[in-house]
Amino acid sequence: xxxxxxxxxxxxxxxxxxxxxxxxxxxxxxxxxxxxxxxxxxxxxxxxxxxxxxxxxxxxxxxxxxxxxxxxxxxxxxxxxxxxxxxxxxxxxxxxxxxxxxxxxxxxxxxxxxxxxxxxxxxxxxxxxxxxxxxxxxxxxxxxxxxxxxxxxxxxxxxxxxxxxxxxxxxxxxxxxxxxxxxxxxxxxxxxxxxxxxxxxxxxxxxxxxxxxxxxxxxxxxxxxxxxxxxxxxxxxxxxxxxxxxxxxxxxxxxxxxxxxxxxxxxxxxxxxxxxxxxxxxxxxxxxxxxxxxxxxxxxxxxxxxxxxxxxxxxxxxxxxxxxxxxxxxxxxxxxxxxxxxxxxxxxxxxxxxxxxxxxxxxxxxxxxxxxxxxxxxxxxxxxxxxxxxxxxxxxxxxxxxxxxxxxxxxxxxxxxxxxxxxxxxxxxxxxxxxxxxxxxxx
Numbered sequence: 001x002x003x004x005x006x007x008x009x010x011x012x013x014x015x016x017x018x019x020x021x022x023x024x025x026x027x028x029x030x031x032x033x034x035x036x037x038x039x040x041x042x043x044x045x046x047x048x049x050x051x052x053x054x055x056x057x058x059x060x061x062x063x064x065x066x067x068x069x070x071x072x073x074x075x076x077x078x079x080x081x082x083x084x085x086x087x088x089x090x091x092x093x094x095x096x097x098x099x100x101x102x103x104x105x106x107x108x109x110x111x112x113x114x115x116x117x118x119x120x121x122x123x124x125x126x127x128x129x130x131x132x133x134x135x136x137x138x139x140x141x142x143x144x145x146x147x148x149x150x151x152x153x154x155x156x157x158x159x160x161x162x163x164x165x166x167x168x169x170x171x172x173x174x175x176x177x178x179x180x181x182x183x184x185x186x187x188x189x190x191x192x193x194x195x196x197x198x199x200x201x202x203x204x205x206x207x208x209x210x211x212x213x214x215x216x217x218x219x220x221x222x223x224x225x226x227x228x229x230x231x232x233x234x235x236x237x238x239x240x241x242x243x244x245x246x247x248x249x250x251x252x253x254x255x256x257x258x259x260x261x262x263x264x265x266x267x268x269x270x271x272x273x274x275x276x277x278x279x280x281x282x283x284x285x286x287x288x289x290x291x292x293x294x295x296x297x298x299x300x301x302x303x304x305x306x307x308x309x310x311x312x313x314x315x316x317x318x319x320x321x322x323x324x325x326x327x328x329x330x331x332x333x334x335x336x337x338x339x340x341x342x343x344x345x346x347x348x349x350x351x352x353x354x355x356x357x358x359x360x361x362x363x364x365x366x367x368x369x370x371x372x373x374x375x376x377x378x379x380x381x382x383x384x385x386x387x388x389x390x391x392x393x394x395x396x397x398x399x400x401x402x403x404x405x406x407x408x409x410x411x412x413x414x415x416x417x418x419x420x421x422x423x424x425x426x427x428x429x430x431x432x433x434x435x436x437x438x439x440x441x442x443x
Contacts (some may be wrong), residue, residue: 004044005015009422009423009426010046012041012221012260012425012426012429013236013244013422013425013426015256015260016232016234016244016253016256017233017236017244017246018234019252019256020234020246020247020248020249020252020253020256020353021233021234022123023074023248023252024129024131024149024227024229024247024248024383025066025131025132025133025227025229026066026067026089026090026091026276027066027132027133027147027148027225028131028147028149028312029066029089029252029269029274030062030065030066030067030068030089030253030274031065031147031320033068033274034060034068034258035133036259036263037058037060037070037262037263038060038261038424040058040263042058042059042060042070043057043058043060043247044059044060044061044062045059045060045061046367047061047063047243047295050288052298053300054073054092055073055074055075055076055297056074056075056267057073057315058072058073059071059072059073059295060070062124063285063286063292064276064285064286065133065145065147065222066089066090066276066286066293067089067274067275067276067286067287067289067393068089068269068272068274069272069274069275069286069292069293069296070259070262070270070271070272071262071269071270071271071275071296071300072262072265072269072270072271072347073269073300073421074132074267074268074269075267079268079269079422080169080269080270080301080306080309080310080313081096081269081310081314082269082270082275082310082311082313083268083269083270083271083309083312083315083317083435083436084270084272084314084315084316084401085257085258085259085261085262085271085272085273085315085316085318085319085432085435085436086256086258086272086273086274086275086277086288086316086317086318086319086391086395087251087254087257087272087273087275087318087319087417088251088254088274088275088279088282088288088320088390088391088392089251089252089255089273089274089275089276090115090116090251090276090277090278090279090280091116091247091248091250091251091252091279091328092114092115092116092117092118092119092250092279092414093114093116093227093228093229094112094113094114094115094118094123094164094180094182094227094228094229095112095113095114095115095132095225095226095228096110096111096112096113096130096132096226096227096228096242097110097111097112097222098223098230099111099202100112100201101200101202102181102410103187103200106186106187107183107185107186107187108183108184108185108186108199108200108201109181109182109183109184110155110181110182110201110273111181111185112176112180112181112182112228112391114176114180115227115279115280116279116280116414117279117414118414118415118416119412119415119416120153120174120179120180121172122292122412122415122416123180123294124156124157124158124415125156125157125158125159125291126157126230126232126416127153127156127229127230127231127232128153128154128155128156128157128228128229128230129149129150129151129152129153129154129155129228129229129231130145130148130149130150130154130181130205130208130226130228130229130428131148131149131154131226131227131229132147132148132224132225132226132227133145133147133148133149133177133225133226134146134147134148134209134221134223134224134225134226134321135222135223135224136209136216136219136221136222136223137217137218137219137220137222138174138217138218139217139219139336140233141219143222144216146212146213146216148209148212148226149212150208150209150212151231152231153210153231153381154184155182155183155184155228156182156183157179157180157183159180160182160414165214169441172357176413177332180250181363181434182228184201185199185201185204187199187200193216196324198226200250202221202229203289206218206221207219209221209315218307228366229247229248229274230247230411230416230417232247234247236422237419238422241343241422242421242422243279243341243419243421243422244419244420244421244425245417245418245419246250246417246418247416247417247418248416248418249321249334249410249418249419249420250320250321250410250413250418251278251319251320251321251419253321253408253425254319254320254321254407254408255274256318256425257319257408257425257428257429257432258272258274259272259274260429260437261432261436262436263272264433264436265433265436265437268436268437270436271302273288273292273293273395275287275288275290275292275293275378275391275436278320278390278391280347282335282391282394286392288391288394288395288398289394293395293399294398294399297310297399298310299430303381308400309423311399311400312399312401314401315361315364315401315402315403315404316392316395316396316399316401316402316403316404317361317365317403317404317405317406317432317435318356318391318403318405318406319406319407319428319432320389320390320391320394320405320407321407321408321410321418321420322339322346322348322379322406322407322408322409322410323339323379323409323410323413324339324340324409324410324411324420325338325339325340326411332382332385333382334380334381334382334383336356336380337378337380337381339378339379339409340409341376341409341411341420341421341424342422342423343377343409343421343424344369344373344374344375344376344377344424344427344428345377345407345424345428345431346376346377346378346379346407346408346409347362347366347376347377347378347379347404347405347406348379348390348392348405348406348407349362349366349378349379349405350380350381350387352387354381354387354388354389354393355387355389355390355392355393355405356392356395356396356403356405357392357403357405358402359405359429360402361402361403362404364404364435365404365406365435365442368431368435368438369431371434372430372431372434374430374431375427376427376431377409379409384389386411389437390405392405393402393405406428406431408420408421408424408425409421409424
């Protein structure tokens with residue numbers, strides 16, 4: 001990623017592919033977003049320190065290294081309204097358990113814990129690596145934290161051969177405690193010279209981590225938040241590059257769009273918030289149901305009445321991928337609300353407030369799209385199916401802010417490899433640019 005803003009769709013999409021590849025966890029996504037924003041003159045703020053915000057300033061705040069807020073301030077003090085874009089940094093996956101090692105005969109395996117509502121079946125027979133955050137003690141008993149990405153294919157969850165389960169294609173349920181156990185190594189390899197000890201998983205992990213942290217010596221690994229991920233790189237797909245396929249499109253695609261929109265906008269009150277823990281309910285210190293966004297806004301406007309007036313003039317667009325109609329399962333969609341790939345972003349509507357869109361915010365987005373000839377679609381879940389949700393309703397309730405839910409239509413959501421149309425992310429980016437550069441809502 002460079003300091004320049006996206007010139008066209010291909011340039012934009014290449015940046016997206018690079019961002020996805022370099023962001024195997026929420027920690028890495030926030031680190032990469034921070035780097036990109038700092039390259040464009042954003043100043044990092046520390047929540048433990050006092051702030052001195054200036055009109056026309058550009059700032060970044062992170063919490064837990066996995067949630068990020070970045071904002072620009074209008075040079076005119078009398079303009080207090082904000083335009084906000086919200087998304088989330090986390091994706092469903094498998095996290096390594098603290099006491100991970102499982103040994104079966106001569107094989108080293110590890111226990112995993114499911115994070116979020118992942119599709120389990122696609123995790124079998126993939127080349128997996130490990131990334132995340134570690135805390136360790138050095139030779140001087142000082143505690144350090146580092147982000148790590150082992151990158152190399154290191155593990156696999158092998159399927160059971162069909163010869164040993166003849167009914168697998170008729171009815172297969174997956175027990176994550178028993179079956180989502182990756183295989184890492186052979187504990188003892190006969191015939192290899194100079195092997196004078198049996199390695200366990202802890203030994204292997206420490207060796208791999210130490211190779212990455214060449215400047216710091218790990219005396220003791222104190223704790224870790226490590227996630228498995230598929231090493232297959234993000235890519236274009238289709239005869240005419242019609243699609244983009246990758247892990248973590250839900251919802252790093254929206255984080256990337258939000259970041260690039262803010263990089264392109266530096267003259268008004270604009271803010272992006274990328275929360276962790278959306279996939280598990282957002283109820284945490286760094287999630288949308290926590291205090292992070294409210295704390296930052298209160299520091300921008302310390303006087304309560306000024307803050308309330310600002311919020312009531314502002315608007316949030318919550319960006320999270322939506323469901324394109326699946327050609328093999330058209331019955332899963334409402335016939336009048338069946339979004340297509342490469343036909344524009346979708347406006348999400350739900351009468352029961354699983355999405356926060358209302359007539360006012362929907363009209364504002366439609367007006368932007370129609371004025372700028374940007375295609376858009378609408379999505380409503382079937383009336384006989386449960387509807388998912390986003391950070392939109394949570395943030396709207398937390399702040400009392402007008403909110404719209406939109407997203408890029410996708411297939412395979414929550415799989416280890418998801419898919420979107422190669423045009424839709426850029427369509428949404430164009431719409432959000434207009435949202436940031438205009439009032440963005442009816443006054």
